[in-house]
Amino acid sequence: MAGAENSEGWQMPTIGGEDWQNNPDPVCESDPLGLGVGVFKDERHVPRGFRPTASPAAVAKLHQQHDADGRKVAAWQRAHLTDPHSQHRFEVYIHVPFCYRRCGYCDFNTYTARDFGEGASQKNYANLVICELQRLHAWQVRTGIVCQPASSVYFGGGTPTILPSHDLVRMLACVRTLWGLTPDAEVTTEANPDTVSLSSIRELAEGGFTRISLGMQSAVPHVLATLDRTHRQENVVSAISWAKQCGLETSLDLIYGAPGESMDDWETSLKAAIGLNPDHLSCYALTLAPATKMGRLVAAGKLAAPSDDDEAAKYEVADKLLQQAGYQWYEISNWAHPGHEDQHNLGYWTGADWAGIGPGAHAHFAHLRTWDTRHPKVWTRQLNAGVLPWSGHEWVDEQGTLEEGLMLGLRLRRGISVRHVDHLAQAAGYESVDPRIWQRLEEDSLLEPVSHDAVNESDEMRLRPTLRGRLLNDAIVETVLDSLTRA
Amino acid sequence: MVTEVNQPGRTPQSLIRNFCIIAHIDHGKSTVADRILQLSGVVAPHEMRNQYLDRMAIERERGITIKSQAVRVPWKVNGTEYTLGMIDTPGHVDFTYEVSRSLAACEGAVLLVDATQGIEAQTLSNLYMALDDNLTIIPVLNKIDLPSADPDKYGKELADLIGCDESDILRVSGKTGEGIAHLLDTIVAKIPAPHGDPKAPARALIFDSVYDSYRGIVTYIRMVDGEIRSRERVRQMGLGSAHDPIELGVISPNMTPCTSLGAGEVGYIITGVKDVRESKVGDTITTERNPATKPLPGYSEPEPMVYAGIFPMDNVQFPDLRDALEKLQLNDASLTFEPETSVALGFGFRCGFLGVLHMQIIVERLKREFGLDIITTAPNVDYKVVQEDGTSVEVRNPSQFPDGKIREVEEPMVLADIVTPKEFIGEVMDLCQKHRGQMKTMEYLSPERVDIEYRIPLGEIVFNFFDQLKSHTKGYATLNYTRDGVQKADLVKVDILIHGEKIDAFSAIVHRDSAYSYGVMMTKRLQKLIPRQLFEIPIQAAIGARIIARETISPMRKDVLAKCYGGDITRKRKLLEKQKAGKKKMKLLGHVQVPQEAFIAALSTDTGAEDRDTRDKIRAARRKAQA
Incomplete structure (x- = not known):
């Protein structure tokens, strides 16, 4: 539909006879629910989208729209933040969409090609990111959005460490120049254990990185093979010791529930990970996206589908072993030695603002959520055309804010404040949550009160999920939302 | 478009031939009808499409005919133009009643048999109905263009069945049009002209009526005696109601108004009534001015055989569902419904259908044409339950089944005619036995094919019997059934x-x-x-x-x-x-x-x-x- 109005009531620009924003950027836009339906089978296939031939008028129109968005954010900040500099946090996420090999389960926005042409290459990638950083910062300044030092910078992927360390450091330096970093800023990069060396890690540490998160996934060779991982356990052992040697905080990622993984396999992996004594551990249940290689194998019956019961049992084992080893859960899939929680991710769950840089990255400012075009080539074209490389955006309304507040807050150890949920519900036009709902969820041992401790400084009533409640988190959110009645 | 010489109302009966096409489902009735329309020139080539007469979307999509259609078609033989009244009928067993009423409006029937399949169950039932009505039968083998056609073999089968000479059987292809002209010539030569009395008081048989959202009820009539003129007040003899016709006309193949309809002609009349029940099929129409004294013999309305509950997914839609059912009933008097309450499903309707296909079609039309989200309960039949104290209950819904002690239960029975290649006799008999059937007769139609008759509880048939029959016989067996009393059973x-x-x-x-x-x-x-x-x-x-x-x-x-x-x-x-x-x-x-x-x-x-x-x-x- 050329020239149709979008949800904000804007006329969408028509470029080259096609609505590029409505036009299939096949992963994200044809798959708004993110079920992975559109993962590229052939990543060389460049989706139709923003054309290099975009007319100056169309580009100008995009500028206007982005600026209108920014002014809306600025207006919201002026109305709601009395002291913006103390009241909200700002973070930067940088996506690196390159991998040596695509893992069978992975539905992230990542590619094994190194050069897509038109400057969209691994070699040139740091320059493109710097370009987007500058453009975003200029947008903030121009529209009056509060600019403040970043409390965290996170490089995710893909495999960020596929890039030379000096590229990563260069991008970080750009953030420092534009926004500055808070004194205790956390700077993390994800890494595959076989893409780092002592010297590369040292270079990162010297360049300002403070933390490394290693994709260990499993310690059992047959599970690693099922997951298409290229590394071996020895790589993890050396990578983590190098990281510690360089003074970095460490985190390990594990995946449970892979086809063929026994409970013994899982315990082996857990114990191996604990044995390496990282500061932080993430354990993720294997989630199958239908269009991934593994999803297709399962659909074809060639691979056993992960079972919820098996994953639940493995989660319980993980929680027990990690707790015994002194790790404490602070989010459903995250455990840490107290004081070593991942500040960057906590920001996502507690409403920080963040810049999202790189193909497919999401950003968040006040109630504005935007996301970049997923295909690196199209994304590069947008950068070259002088616009922010966004492919979509939304202004989260009161209903959405309520839903996000519940679903994010209930993932956390600090839990949710009952009073805060009531505020959100009222803002969205509902009555306060019926106290009997909370009571029922407590009786059903899904929720428990948060005691007055370090996490809960005020004396307001807070609730958090129990172990059972963590595993049935979505059901809790749905129960609360279903119980709401219109005011 | 050709211009007709014979004008409606001024066509001598000797030039009229009324016939219907009867066949087993999928034997190609509608395609042959298409070719007839094309060949006679009433449909211009650029307007032609497949299944021209099947106007309902669901008919076209599923490739089946649900409603009969009556079209006036001109055909010249030796320079004389004849007027053919062609009625295309449904083939599926659920819609047998539509066939039976169409037959009453004709003097002859074209019995179409697929030259790749031979005689099937509905071929038999339709043939017997036509013979009962004393119609002249023209046997025709269709689809002779197909490589798998075996006209010699099935011609012999058909000749044996009707008792005619093999050379009397025409061979046509509805797809290529081969033999269609000869078929039309044969219709003119063999089917007798109507022999009503053009001078007598008017009598017209209502053989169908359909609801048109713009024009109200369109009543299809076959003039038997006399003449009806437009603007002449008419009376329905059975109901006794009188109406001023808004329009009189013929379908050729679109509705074409005319000033009068004479004896022997097939046409339509619109009287402005809004309810199909006010235009009762089988009733006789006469004129107020010169009324006839004796109505034509009518036919009995079909009774529902299968019942099921239809409930809106969201109870808010209950009134919409009622409206939709009422609208469907306008066109389909055989659909019955009454309000029903279910603990689980809320408010809905218990509906009566002629068969499971009829039910599926109604459900699909409710969903598609009316956009309703509905839940249908499992179909069941009507039982008579006698309780210990001697009182008997009519049960059309499992929830009506009494809780206390039960003396006996009566279930409806059917006579099922199954035509099957002989290698599947064993499977068919097993299946019927499993469904509590008792074998009545078995007749060889030809050395390869058998007609088996079973008496089976209707309740067993309305469940998945038909699908099972098809899967047990690789799709070859065909089924037709008629109601046949009740039996006591341990239900x-x-x-x-x-x-x-x-x-x-x-x-x-x-x-x-x-x-x-x-x-x-x-x-x-x-x-x-x-x-x-x-x-x-x-x-x-x-x-x-x-x-x-x-x-x-x-x-x-x-x-x-x-x-x-x-x-x-x-x-x-x-x-x-x-x-x-x-x-x-x-x-x-x-x-x-x-x-x-x-x-x-x-x-x-x-x-x-x-x-x-x-x-x-x-x-x-x-x-x-x-x-």
């Missing part, structure tokens, strides 16, 4: 309990011998279809207070997204909203959320392959019952 009601609550929508009346398999199958099916919930859900089948089968849905242990970072938040929220919308499509039965598919599966009559677990459980349930 029980099986209830399904979800989380201890009886769900009336899943109750079924079945023979005691199949009660266990029904119970086990249904509980297993529901166990698969109902998603796990936060608590354990027992699913039980019971006869009265006695539990005969049980399955358990274990409580859900995990329902959480593993990762919820930057970009996941929007996705997750949208997923949440989608799930919420999906939940609206679930029915809350007690505390248990039951998805729509569970109800659809309850309707689905597919028993599926019985696995070992199912067989073991059925055996165990039986043993327990005997102990």
Whole structure:
């Protein structure tokens, strides 16, 4: 539909006879629910989208729209933040969409090609990111959005460490120049254990990185093979010791529930990970996206589908072993030695603002959520055309804010404040949550009160999920939302 | 378009030939009708499309004819123009009554047989109906263009059946048009002209009526005697009501108004009535000015054979459902409905249908033409239950089945004609026996094909009998049935309990011998279809207070997204909203959320392959019952 109005009531620009924003950027836009339906089978296939031939008028129109968005954010900040500099946090996420090999389960926005042409290459990638950083910062300044030092910078992927360390450091330096970093800023990069060396890690540490998160996934060779991982356990052992040697905080990622993984396999992996004594551990249940290689194998019956019961049992084992080893859960899939929680991710769950840089990255400012075009080539074209490389955006309304507040807050150890949920519900036009709902969820041992401790400084009533409640988190959110009645 | 010489109302009876095309379903009636329309020139080449006369979307899509159509077509033989009244009839067993009323408007019938398949069950039933009405039969083999056609073999079969010479059987292809002109010539030569009395008071037989949303009821009539002029007040002799016609006309192939209709002609009349029941099929129309004294013999309205509950998914749609059913009834007097309340499904209607296909078509039209979201319960037939105290109850719905002691139950029976290649006789007999059928006769139509007649309970047929018959005979066997009294049978009601609550929508009346398999199958099916919930859900089948089968849905242990970072938040929220919308499509039965598919599966009559677990459980349930 050329020239149709979008949800904000804007006329969408028509470029080259096609609505590029409505036009299939096949992963994200044809798959708004993110079920992975559109993962590229052939990543060389460049989706139709923003054309290099975009007319100056169309580009100008995009500028206007982005600026209108920014002014809306600025207006919201002026109305709601009395002291913006103390009241909200700002973070930067940088996506690196390159991998040596695509893992069978992975539905992230990542590619094994190194050069897509038109400057969209691994070699040139740091320059493109710097370009987007500058453009975003200029947008903030121009529209009056509060600019403040970043409390965290996170490089995710893909495999960020596929890039030379000096590229990563260069991008970080750009953030420092534009926004500055808070004194205790956390700077993390994800890494595959076989893409780092002592010297590369040292270079990162010297360049300002403070933390490394290693994709260990499993310690059992047959599970690693099922997951298409290229590394071996020895790589993890050396990578983590190098990281510690360089003074970095460490985190390990594990995946449970892979086809063929026994409970013994899982315990082996857990114990191996604990044995390496990282500061932080993430354990993720294997989630199958239908269009991934593994999803297709399962659909074809060639691979056993992960079972919820098996994953639940493995989660319980993980929680027990990690707790015994002194790790404490602070989010459903995250455990840490107290004081070593991942500040960057906590920001996502507690409403920080963040810049999202790189193909497919999401950003968040006040109630504005935007996301970049997923295909690196199209994304590069947008950068070259002088616009922010966004492919979509939304202004989260009161209903959405309520839903996000519940679903994010209930993932956390600090839990949710009952009073805060009531505020959100009222803002969205509902009555306060019926106290009997909370009571029922407590009786059903899904929720428990948060005691007055370090996490809960005020004396307001807070609730958090129990172990059972963590595993049935979505059901809790749905129960609360279903119980709401219109005011 | 050709201009007709013979004008409606001024066509001598000697130039009129009225005929219908009868055949088994899929033997190519509508295609032959298409070629006739094309060849006679009433449809311009650029307007031609397949199944021209099937106007309903569902007819065109499924390639079946549901409503009869009557078209006036000119045809010249030796320079004389004749007027052919052609009626295209449905072939499916559910719509036999449509055929029977069309036959009464004709003097002859074209009996079409697929040259690749030969005689089938509905060929027989339609032929016998036509012979009963003393129609002249023109036997025709269709689809002779197909490589697999064997006109010699099936010609012999057909000649033996009708008792004619093999050379009398025409060979045509509806697809290529081969032989169609010769067929039309033969129709003119062989089918007798109507022989009504043009001078007598007018008498016209109503053989169909359809509802047109713009024009109201369009009544199809066959003039027998006399003449009706437009603007002449007419009277329906049976109902006794009088109307001023708004329009009189012929269909050629679009509705074309005319000033009068004379004896022998087929046409339509619009009187402005809004309800199809006010234009009763089988009634006789005459004029007020010069009324006839004796009506024409009519025919009895078909009675529903199959009943099912239709409920709106959302009870708010109840009035919409009623409106939709009323609209459908305008066009289909054989559809009956009355309000019904179900504990599980709320307010809805118990509807009566002519058969399972009829039911499927109504359900599909409700969904598509009226955009309704509906749940249909499993179909059942009408039983008579005599209680211990001698009172008898008519049961059209399992929930009407009395709870107390029962003296006897009567179930309706049918005579089923099954035509099958002889290599499948064993399978067909097994199947009929399994469905409590008793064999009546077996006749060889030809050395290869047999016509077997069974007396079977109707209740066994309306479930998945037809599909099973097809799958047991590689699709070759065909079935036709007519009602044939009742019999006493040992029938029980099986209830399904979800989380201890009886769900009336899943109750079924079945023979005691199949009660266990029904119970086990249904509980297993529901166990698969109902998603796990936060608590354990027992699913039980019971006869009265006695539990005969049980399955358990274990409580859900995990329902959480593993990762919820930057970009996941929007996705997750949208997923949440989608799930919420999906939940609206679930029915809350007690505390248990039951998805729509569970109800659809309850309707689905597919028993599926019985696995070992199912067989073991059925055996165990039986043993327990005997102990």
